[in-house]
Amino acid sequence: MSKSTSATVTGKHYLDTNLAAIAVIFDMDGTLIDNTPFHYKAWELLFKKHDLGTLSREKYLNEISGVPISTTVNRLFGDIYDESAITALVHEKQLLYQQEFKPYLQPVNGLENFLADLKNAGIKMAVATSSDMADVNFIFNGIPLKQYFDIIITGDRVSRPKPDPQIFLKAAEELNTPPQKCVVFEDSVSGLKAANSANMKVVGITTAHPANVVSQMANLVINDYADINVHKLTALFD
DSSP: OOOOEEEEETTEEEEESSGGGOEEEEOOBTTTBOOHHHHHHHHHHHHHHTTOOOOOHHHIIIIITTSOHHHHHHHHHTTTSOHHHHHHHHHHHHHHHHHHHGGGOOBOTTHHHHHHHHHHTTOEEEEEOSSOHHHHHHHHHHSOOGGGOSEEEOGGGOSSOTTSTHHHHHHHHHTTOOGGGEEEEEOSHHHHHHHHHTTOEEEEETTSSOHHHHTTSOSEEESSGGGOOHHHHHHTTO
16 A cells, blocks of 8 residues: 655645656646747748748647747758758747747746645656757746756657657656656647647646637646646546
């Protein structure tokens, strides 16, 4: 028989036998911070500058959001530019995004309280993002929440991008937690699909897509972290 674990969450002391066995994996862009409009704006500017036509929001959300920048740039420019030019375009896109987003950088509502509750409950946490470490550092230099996470998996640490589940499976492995005991928080279509393919519980956040779209790929839908707590999280495994 496994031992029960005792936790104090937001001032409430309770027993829960499942907390130590659960891990939570967060996407970053659109999940920890609501930066989707700013990534879209940066891609719009890049499309315009390089005569790629107009980028619709629908095309961005369904084909670009949640996918590593280098993957998208290679798809768009790989036939006409060499590797050094591709690298420069990736850097250019990121500079455009950071310039647009930096004045508005803040966590999604309720995030810090939720992370603190998870930490106090002894639940392991990871970030699994298609972004690189430079972008992760840009975010965590603006919102000091890095201390809550046990590990960070970036897109350059896997060979297959979302919607392949590799990045989430790698996070689960490094957290020493079976996939079926993991919960993924995601906003993008590619990320939601990846989490489902990893055989993990999925909480979808509506920063990029409306609830009726997210609900088709998630066990639970939230607008922000005021809609979720430790009890609701553990109830996903009941």
